[in-house]
Amino acid sequence: MELLYASCVGVLVSCGVFLILRSRTFPVVLGLTMFSYAVNLFLFSSGRLSLNQAAVLGTSTEYADPLPQALVLTAIVIGFAMTAFVVILSIRGRADLGNDHVDGQVPIKKKKKNKKVEV
């Protein structure tokens, strides 16, 4: 279980970082979302992974740590708000700047290369 969980987090982080480093806002937003999923999973695992353990007193013999669950809940809520904000901001950026490049202007060299590839 640990291996599966850890590789899930690892794959999500690497995908997220790869996408954040892209030059268009849409992949960047997707990357940020994936990164925050990975962070939430990671935060959840900081209370150790366990099966069949309740976080409420009196319901099982062994208890899971309830604090990471509370932390993850907070992190998810904040993450949602921040993602919503960055989505709206990128739409506004697309409208204000006329393109969806993170720097507001597409480097000219790159444009030519892309065209050649498409042709």
Next chain:
Amino acid sequence: MIQNLTSLPILLPMMAGVILLMPPFGKNKNYRRIASVLLSILTFLASVALLLKIQTDGTQVYAIGDWSAPFGIVLFADPLSTLLVSLTSLLGVVCTLYGSAGDDEKGSFFHPLIHFLILGVNGAFLTGDAFNLFVFFEVLLIASYSLLMHGGNKSTTRAALHYVIMNLVGSAIFLIGLGILYGVLGTLNMADMAQKVALLQGDDVYLAKIGGLLLLVVFALKGALLPLHLWLPNTYATAMPVVAALFAIMTKVGVYSMMRVYTLIFGDEAGELSHMAQSWLWWLALATIAMGTIGVLASKDLRKLAANLVIVSVGTLVALIAVQTIEASSAAIYYLVHSTLVTAALFILADLIGRQRGEVADRITAGPPMAQPRLLGICFMIAAIAVIGMPPLSGFIGKVWLLKATLHAEYTVVFWPLYLLASLAILLAVSKAGSTIFWHHQVSLIEGEVSQSPNKIRVHPAQLAALIILIAAAPLMTIFAGPLSEYAIGAATQLHDFNNNIKIILSGGQ
């Protein structure tokens, strides 16, 4: 009321933000302005009351919901955090006052957002819980995102996009760092963490080190330490100057968190991990000072100049934190207050100068004369003397003190020449900017006469009041340098008093 005083600097701005959204304040801008200024003054008074209380009764710990530490979240008002809370609330008063002169109508929800930003900053200063620190960081960030977009144009959108993406990545790294530290230490209360760090063994030491250094990355990002400072000049220069003036305190939140985390949690008593960030901080701080100074020399307008001065002040503060002696910390506390106020004053001055110069705005070139050159010139001169660190104003005291504090530090040979050269460069850049703006006027080509002021915009009384509060701080900090430096030494002593801090926080305010 008295026992809840510690929570008031957080609760009051929160309520103020909500009240200002509701009728009649949401609709009528005059009511909203008056209420906003009054509520920010109320917050300031509460902070000052807290300041007076801790001077008589000592450090206050407030267990939220009466859940005692280390299980619940505690607010921790020691002299350092209370001083910074008062500073933030004062800046809040200044910014609401200045915004009321018309800037608040350039977008929506200016006043509520200012109060929410103050809520976040005050919370980050007061909290004694690492995860709660994250939450307050997010509160202040989301308010700052919206304030940055306030009354913005294309360049603001671009700067905001960079700023928001950088900070979202920063928040994610913050959570990873906290997750690692919680996994290893099993607690998030800062005092409890400090106790547990010393007991770590084996591989856990390295995990805690990774967690601690990830936190350093985040604080460096918030505080704009090299190489994570690139977002700052554009963000601060494109934000509305009144907002940028309030942002002057935000980099100090990162600096404060570094102070707290690397003296309390990873300080003298942390066993293998003690002072683990010091070697990083020192060189990064020096590089930050150098880069900031180059930025100051290269600035083409006053707002960029002020933004780069913020970077220099962050570098200076972090260098002092890296020394980790009581004397260095007390110099850092004095310098922190001084630099926040003076950079805020410079941002506001840049705005006022820009308004009176028409199209040239605040660019450092010859332009049409201003409508009120004397008033603005005198204010600019005071702010410039303070920011350069020339006698007799507060900058000089701060500079002498910090040079004295670093006299016996490990790398004085590098720090002194670099810092003094940086000061010289700042002196050159600021005096050049001042003389160009105030004395070089555009000469019209035909008649060879000095062109007239393009508009008759004069400084609004509310703007003037805000400006005077900030400008008066520099001479006042000189006149009352004695009590202030005593206070700073007291605050630094308490910051470094490990056992006392642990005892006070874990007693949970009982």
